[in-house]
Amino acid sequence: MPTIAKEMHMPAYGERVLQKDMKGPDVAELQLRLAGFRGTLPDGDFGSGTELQVQQFQRDVMKMASPTRVVDKATFIAIDQFAQRCPIDFKQLKCPCGTCSGFGRGLFRGQYLPGGQGQEINNLYEYPGIHRMLLWAVRAAYFYMPEHQFSFSSGYRCSVDNQQHKRTSTNHHGKAVDLDIALKAGESKRDDAVKCDAVRGKLVELSNAQIGWTAANRKALEPSSIAPTWVHYDVRQYDAVYLADSYFCKDADSLDRPMPIKV
Ligand SMILES: [Zn+2]
Numbered sequence: 001m002p003t004i005a006k007e008m009h010m011p012a013y014g015e016r017v018l019q020k021d022m023k024g025p026d027v028a029e030l031q032l033r034l035a036g037f038r039g040t041l042p043d044g045d046f047g048s049g050t051e052l053q054v055q056q057f058q059r060d061v062m063k064m065a066s067p068t069r070v071v072d073k074a075t076f077i078a079i080d081q082f083a084q085r086c087p088i089d090f091k092q093l094k095c096p097c098g099t100c101s102g103f104g105r106g107l108f109r110g111q112y113l114p115g116g117q118g119q120e121i122n123n124l125y126e127y128p129g130i131h132r133m134l135l136w137a138v139r140a141a142y143f144y145m146p147e148h149q150f151s152f153s154s155g156y157r158c159s160v161d162n163q164q165h166k167r168t169s170t171n172h173h174g175k176a177v178d179l180d181i182a183l184k185a186g187e188s189k190r191d192d193a194v195k196c197d198a199v200r201g202k203l204v205e206l207s208n209a210q211i212g213w214t215a216a217n218r219k220a221l222e223p224s225s226i227a228p229t230w231v232h233y234d235v236r237q238y239d240a241v242y243l244a245d246s247y248f249c250k251d252a253d254s255l256d257r258p259m260p261i262k263v
Helices: 002-008 025-033 048-060 073-085 132-144 159-164 189-207 252-256
Strands: 150-154 176-181 231-234
Touching (some): 025 048, 025 132, 048 073, 132 176, 132 189, 132 231, 132 252, 176 189, 189 231
Antiparallel strands (some): 150 176
């Protein structure tokens, strides 16, 4: 049955030029990697939202005067170079509990806080790493705001770490990171708060993030009332299909999954 086998071949990321109206896992991977450029969902369908993502990436990163919105070889290479320029420090993301190996133990799949069945905010599952899309979105924050020195003040915080700190929130079981901005000499807590507000504003403007958790399937930021001197960024509002285990990673290799660009 060679015909069926041919139809079932799923092009890998970088195997073909991508443009509007194409579909496939390679489109989903593109959408994921451009999470911080406007941002859509990794549904594998190259629609007008994905086109706007590519346009913004080509305009801002590749400095193209007239973006083509077509993901050709130069654009694939530029995405790789963007990743290299904006590395993610996994040492800062590891859970500090001393019991798990850094990203939980995969406990509590399908279990929720009492009364909160089916609601992601109450999901007790220790996801296997940090969501790749969130980390690619963080890279865009690094790119757009080189004036700030960012670090992760919180990455993974497993159930043991939660017990140690008497916390109930499970957001940091892989779906959230907290970014700290280094203060310059003489800067105050007030300056810190102003900077964090400015960063949140940029992420709303450039990455399609929301402040608070009103809309489904959008990246979320804690408001300044909760996070005055840090920037909490999460993907808690994603539908379960976009929180599958395969979206989570524990190291730079699995974040980037470098693949030869063949186009
Ligand atoms: Zn832990």
